[in-house]
Amino acid sequence: MTGYILALDQGTTSSRAMIFDDTGAVVARAQQEIPLSYPRDGWVELAGADILSSTFDCARQALSQMPDGTRPQALGITNQRETTLIWDRATGEPVYPAIVWQDRRTAEQCREMVAAGQEAGVMEKTGLLLDPYFSATKISWILDHVPGARARAARGELAFGTVDSFLLWHLTGGEVHATDVTNAARTLLFNIHDLAWDEALLDLFRVPAEVLPEVQACDHHFGAVKAELFGFTLPITAMAGDQQAALVGQNCLTAGDVKCTYGTGGFLMMNVGSEPVMSQNRLLTTVAYQVKGQTAYALEGSFFSAGSSIQWLRDGLGVIAHAAETEDLARSIDSCKGVYLVPAFTGLGAPHWNPDARGSLFGLTRDSGRAEIARAALESIGYQTADLIDAMQQDAGLEVGHLKVDGGMVANQWLLQFIADIITVDVHRPRITETTSVGIAILAGIGSGMVNAIRDLSIFCEYDLHITPNRHDIEKNIKKNGWKKALKSTCYYST
């Protein structure tokens, strides 16, 4: 009998459901966009109700596409990480909208903590930096700004969770409050060496232990979906943050394997094996996965604006109607003629970590038009990748042999060629580019016993596009120098 796995992927701009059979074939898929709101400069929020309804609608749509008489035997949840929700345990209602990972409202608190010399100790335990990106300061912000929330949290009436926990709570009818190690590792409250919440960090960030979920391995049996939701119960046998799921989905299971996901942001991740590698270049050290009792760690560099720059071209400037138009625009000119976009719309991530930086466009002339700006937006993604690869190679002490890419932006082949050219490394794109869903399906297959080991399902990871770099070294160096100058000016302006 064929086995089926339902993969739910709740991302920053959309929710997805995909159903795989046990040969790795996709039998159903559905996707729904969700609206982000930007209530103030640097603030980014999502409505909890939209997160739930879009995810459950996608699941129902995908289930309706299954062959007659069949249903999945396991469910895996993967999610945008760090995004923070606090809800009422009695009703499941969030007390405030989800504060999205891109949100910078706690920048001042982070700056004060850095000035007080608290960053080194936090980094040592968590592998993370003191940046508003992570959940801890977002939790405190909600507890401090929603009337009565701190007192209610102390009385055990409120629950905190990243999006995985929030979905799990609602899928199980409020019966299970849990997360997995990869999501916990993004909160600034979790010791990645002991794999446990850390009391000293809870005190430092003023987060009461009463709000925290239980932490489990990625392939844990988390609970069962209540029958009212989809018409039958379904075991939830895996959870993992989306970048970690993509690492698994890209078959990056050996130390030195690297993938980069180009969605709303860009997320470069290298498997470093069973011991954490601490960065000397302001990259993050994080848990890659914990499966069958084994833990793997990763080095990660994230930049906050990749696809979001393209959304800005479409929704902010109105210079394109669809994201895919950027490819033709980039091909329509030979070069940007000195135009650079530094897409620091919500600050700069690794390796700069400047929450106050804001986006800048440099080198405009009367000849600059939509093609130059669109191409500069795509090029900025290549430069940001190159900056992170340089830092990662130094930290890990090895050369990146090739880069596996995925995410919504990899439909753009001009972009992939530019990335290959600027990092001078081969770029491989898988047949199924939704590797986040692939990864969580593999983990759910293991959690349910349908699959024995991650490698059993490497069948999922076939590559159908291989791009080799064009080596114009002189030109590449000139371009990179221009980018460095633009970056420096952006940071200078923001101080």
Ligand SMILES: Nc1ncnc2c1ncn2[C@@H]1O[C@H](COP(=O)(O)OP(=O)(O)O)[C@@H](O)[C@H]1O
């Ligand atoms: N052909 C394309 N060229 C450039 N950008 C694209 C293209 N297709 C999609 N995108 C961008 O990719 C992003 C969507 O990727 P996705 O992986 O679904 O994001 P997320 O998981 O963060 O919600 C959007 O920001 C969109 O603008």
Ligand SMILES: O=P(O)(O)OC[C@H](O)CO
């Ligand atoms: O929603 P995505 O795919 O852009 O991923 C968001 C990341 O997990 C944030 O760290």
